[in-house]
Every structure is written in C-alpha cells, then in structure tokens.
Amino acid sequence: MKLFPIRGGIHPEYRKELSGERAIEALPLPSRLYIPLQQHIGAPAEILVSAGDLVKKGQVIARRQGPISAHHHASTSGRVVEVTEIPAPHPSGLPQPTIVIEPDGKDEWAALPEPIADPFAVAPEVIEERVAESGIVGMGGATFPAAVKLHLGIQYRIDTLLINGAECEPYLTCDDRLMREHAEAIVDGARIMAHTLGAPRIVVGIEENKPQALAAITVAANPFPNIEVAALPVKYPMGSERHLTLAITGLETPARKLTADLGVVVHNVATARAVHQAVRLGRPLIARVVTVSGGAMREPKNIEAPIGARVSDLIDFCGGFSQRPERIIQGGPMMGTPLPNLEVPVVKGTSGILALTADEINERPADPCIRCGACVNICACGLTPVELAAHIRHDDLEGAAKLGLSDCVSCGSCSWVCPSHIPLVHYFNYAKGALNARDREQRKTERTKTLVEANAARQERLAAQRAAARKPKAAPAANEVQA
C-alpha cells in the first residue's frame, strides 16, 4: 500500500535479535503478586478487597472510578495478604497502594462473564462495557483505558482503525512475538474494535524488520477484505500514534487535536489481543507479554507474566544477570524509565525490562553544543532542540514554550543523535514540569485572588446590609422620641 513519509527519525541499534527468536514462555507462578491500584492513566481504581480475603483468578479486586479509570483483577487464585504501599514501577519510586496476593497454586478461575458468541451482532456499548469490565488499557505503554478510546466511535465518525505493530523501540520483541504466535487473536480483536468504533477499514502497521510478523498477520487478515497490512519503513519513532497515522493515512493530526478528529483511532496489537480474550473468552487482562532483554541479561526471553509479578521474578526466570547492569529500564531504551529497584511489579503497561550495560547506554558527560544541527534534522516533530535547550539553560521557559516545547513527544531521538551527548530530553522534561508547576501556581494565585475579592465583596455587602438594617431601626427610634 502507498505510505507517506514522516519527517526526520533515527536508526538506533535495534538489538532485537537478542530475544526475537525466543517464543513466548509463561512465567511460573511467583510466590507473591503485587497489584497496584494505579496501572493506567486516569483515576486510581477503588479497592474492593481487604487483607485475608480469598480471591479467584480473574476476580475484580479494584473497581474503576470516574470516567477515565480501569478495573484490576486478581491474576491468580489465592489470599490477599495485605494492602500496602510499595514503590511504583516509576523512576520517582514513590509508594502507591498495592494489593498483595499470596497464590494458592490452584490457579482457579472466578466465575467469568459469558463469552460474546457473535460480537458483530451486539451494540457497541456492550463491547465497550466488556472491555471496561476486563480492565483493558493501552498496552503499548501509554496505558490509556481502552474502553474510553473505543467510545470515541460515538463522538467522532471513525473510518480507520490503525493497529500499531510498529514496535519501533529497540530491544522490544513482545509485540513481534504476539503477532507471530497469536495473529488470529489480534486480527479478531481488531475486527471487534473496528465494529465497536464503526470503522469500516482496518490497517495493521508493522515495521519491515519483522517479516515473520508481517507474514503471520497477512495470513490471518486474508479472509477479511477490510483489513490491510502496511509494511512500514524501519525508522524510530514510527510507532508514535500521530506519526503512524501520518505514515499510513497521509493525515497530519493538528496540534491539540486527537487522531479521532481525523477519523482515525490507533490501538496496540497487544490491546487487540486482550480485547479478543475479553470478548470471546470472557477473560480479563491479568497477564501480558514482557520482553526481558539487554546486554547484561543472561538469557533474554519473551515472558507472559501475570500482572503483579515482580521484576526480580522475571529476571530470575531469565537466569539473572551475566554482568553487572548499568541500569534496569522498564520499557524500551528510548522512552523507557529507570526502575527504582527490582521489587516493583510488572503492570499492564510493562512492555520490556532491560538490563543494559554501560557500553549499550553509552552515556558520557555533556560537551558543548557545536550546533551540528543533527537534532533539528532528525526531529520528527519539526522542533529545533538546539534552540529549545539554549532557552531552557537560561531559564527562559516561555521562550522554549513559544518554540513548540509542548509539541515535543519526548521520543528521545535528539538526545540519541547528539554528538555532544547533551541530555536534551532531560531538559525538555524539566521545562515541561516547571511550566506545569508554574501554571498550577498561577491558577492557584488567581483562584486565591478571586476568593479574596469575592470575600471582600461579600463583607462589603454584609456591611451594607447591616447599615441598611440599622437605618430603619434608627428612624422608628426618632419617631418614638417624637411620640
């Protein structure tokens, strides 16, 4: 099919060969599962269990609250040991409420919702509800609740569902393996989602460096004339939602709009498979495929791990480290985050766990910028990182904002390419955070000012009322005197 060029982009060392040929293996049941209440974008789920409760596999243990939230389920049967705070799989390492389950080893299913025999005969709301009840979130890493994104079909006229199998992050092979091993489930999930969205057309986008995945999806999609498979050029950040949309449809999403405004919704391949399982089998999202890789990992693997398994469980299953890793990253090396420790759990957005050596990271102290312009030429968003960084270094955050700081998707290409090893993304993240904080502060000040003014006005009004109340009193008094 005809593809459209995207600006810039880089070709990092992919190193997908470390784990690409390893078939997905199931992780043996760990001794403890740690299921955080917040594994998604939006409000944390409301807890439904307490210490001592017995739970079954697939049972809802935390319920979504608010319009953007997600259910969470027990990944196996067992006993809730405690509800405690443990560090989240996030670089801040801040603790968050987490349900700790001790598996009983029986792996006994709870009563699951009935499979929907013919999902194409039911109303979209039924599928949406099932996806929400199953706790499905965007599994490419964004973790946006999938049901909310399927609801876009009500507000917008959607003509194309894009299934994102680009997997442009180096090292990661979990989507590649899923496509090779579960192509039918992915295609079925995609068809169910397209039905829910009212989208007549489905395009599965896969980078050309995954020929077997391309072949498997092409075979699985063959019976369905409305599904196309796009072999995407290998270029990071091809998997970015907006860039994928541009490459496949030629449509450029305007700033501050959604791809849905263009009639396009993008879902990840793993999300499509999760939808298939939820709808066809009634199974909630309780496990995901994680690529465990990196130069310091003894035996890189693709592991289907229950949500809540600790990172250390996965690393042990891969034979531990072959050498001391410089950093342990969650996600890919480009946009992933360093883990605070190995006791954090695998959550719904964990696509990879990478133990990287110093050589692989190739981090050095920053040298002065020589204005080579590489960052400008590779930026897929058309930014001038060299200028943004100069503004931020001089604490001129507004200047950086004017140059389009908010349009940066933090893909990391500029930092990757910089010969002076200037941590550009680090600058941008700092500036975005500081600007947000400043905005919040300003709103707070304005709100305080409004409140103070409102209070002053009220006091004035009350004083006026009191004065008005006194006057009539004074008048009769005078009358009395007269009388």
Added chain:
Amino acid sequence: MIGGEATKSGPFAHSTNTVQQTMFTVILALSPATLFNLYLFGWPSIFLFGVTIGACVIAEAICLALAGRPVTHTLSDGSAILTGWLLAMTLPPWAPWWIGVLGAVFAIPLAKQAFGGLGQNLFNPAMVARVALLVSFPVVMTAWIAPHPLFSASAPGLADSIAITFGGQVPDGVTAATALGYVKTELSRGIPVFQSLVEYGRGTNLTYTPDLMDLATGYKPGSLGETSAILILIGGLFLMRRRIITWHIPVTVLGTLFLMGTLFNLLDPARFAPGLFHVISGATFLGAFFIATDYVTSPVSEKGQLIFGIGVGLLTWVIRTFAGYPEGMAFAVLLMNSLTPIIDQYTRPRLFGRTRKGEPLPLKGKA
C-alpha cells in the same frame, strides 16, 4: 536547577557520534589535500603548518587554563587542532613563522574563546584570523610562490627552509601570481580577462606555466592547502559519505559561484572571468566543503544552509569581481556568519500539526 541523577530521563541508548570523532574525521578528510600541498611547497610549508597548529593548541590550552576549564579534556575534542589546520591551509606557504603564531592569537583567544569557547563563536575562527592577517600584513599575505616540490631540484634544502620560515629570507624569483590575482591585476591595467587568462595559461611574464589540468589538480601557486580542487573534493565527498556534512552548503556555494561567473562572462567576457575559472580557482573548494560548512557558524536547518550557501557563493563572486581583493571567500564566509542567527530564526522547520505561523492545522473536511 535541572533534576539530579535519580530522575534522569532517557534515552538509555546513544549513537556513537562524538565531537572528537567529528573533528578528527574532518581532519582526516583534509589530509589528502594537505599532504599534497606540503609536498608541493616543501619544508617551509611544513614548518609553517606545524607552527600554526602548535600555536593554536597552546593558545587554546592557555585560554582554558585561565577560564578554569578542564584543559586536557577540552583539548582532546580536536577543535583547536582543526582551527589551526584550516588556518594554515589558507596561508601563503612560505610565510614567516610569526604569521602562524599571530593567526593563532586572532583565531583562538579573540575569535573563539572570547565568545565562550567551542560552539559559542559567531565567526569562523580560522577565517577571522586569515582576514585579520590579510588586512594587517597585505604584502606577506599575498606572497605566493610557484610549486617547489619536495626533493625536486628547485626545492629549498632544510637549512634554506629554516631561513625562509624562521628568518623571513624568501629567495628572489620564486614568487608567482595566483590565477585570480593575475587576472585582477591585468584587468586593472586594461587587459581583458579572456586575454589575461590565455597569457596566464602560457606563462607569459611568469616563472611557471600552468594549464587547466594543473589548475584542477593543484600544481599551481596558491595557499598552503587550497590548491588542489580535486583532492579537496575527494575529502568533501568523504565527509558527505560519513554524514558529517550534507550537500546543501557545498552545492549552493559552488553552484552560485558558477552561475554568476557564467552569466556575467557571457554578457561581457572582457570584464568577467568564466564560471568554471571561479570554481576551480583560489579557495573555492576548500571554502565550500570545509569552511562554509563549519557547524558552529552556519545555520542548523537544511533550508537555512541553502540560503547560507547561496549567500557565500554570491558574495565571493561580488568581492572577487568588484572589490580590491582578488579572493573573496574568507570575507564572504564571515559576512554570512553574521547572518547565521537571523537565517536560523527564519528557517525553522514547520512544527508537526501546526502551520508555519505556529497555529494548529485546520481540520480538513472532517466533522
């Protein structure tokens, strides 16, 4: 102000590019032309080359030490060596040693470190030094010599060479005009360009006779490293292949100069030299591939580089044709350097999802 190690953002992968690697790749690309010219002009040029680079490195070290910056780490980036190298390539090959030292003083402390060091300078340090030397010492800076290849009969011996570089004793009868200089002088005496070009080619009144092939290969009088257009082209193509530079600046510089030359030569061949002559003469190739492409002082975007290259080509032609100096590359580069910030400002790429003015794109025909 910017967060510490604990909250370090990614990416946790990095290309293998470094500043040091970039600088030394450029030096490698300069080597064929340099070696050829050192052979062509013999020991005095080798001494001057060494003195100029040495002086630049020492000047950089002193500046770094005074500024309290890490001396060995910064020196190892190779930028001072490269500046010295480029400066030496633009000097008359038998110029005395103090030209190199003074050039280093102009280039490093004044043009580079006073602005804040690597990456901060507005003007190309080597060109600042060359122009400052040219306007201060016009006679020494235009004393070109005919080729005296090493080990040839006419080449000065080691002792004579030391006397030339360190004693300023240039023997009589070795100087020769460059093609650009000869044509300019003759034109001022009323000799039409087409005639002086033929005379230059025949070696009339000259100590040496070049032909067109010599002009291209570099067997001719000229600066210490700029005479061989072909060897410089090879180095430039190597830099493009290694993705250190792109085609934008070299092609626009050469193309503009060629077009201007050809156009005006067609209008009046007596007054204006042909385009091809402009392209293969003087510092054109060195300037187009190695000097105008200096990262620090040229625009960052490809569109900006096109404008910059056209400007350099145009100004070089204007200065060569109408100004008092026969060669205009250094002046043209410096003038365009001063425009780099404003070019950068007006040639930013369009932001994804926004119009050129920065407004969000309109939604086309979709509800």
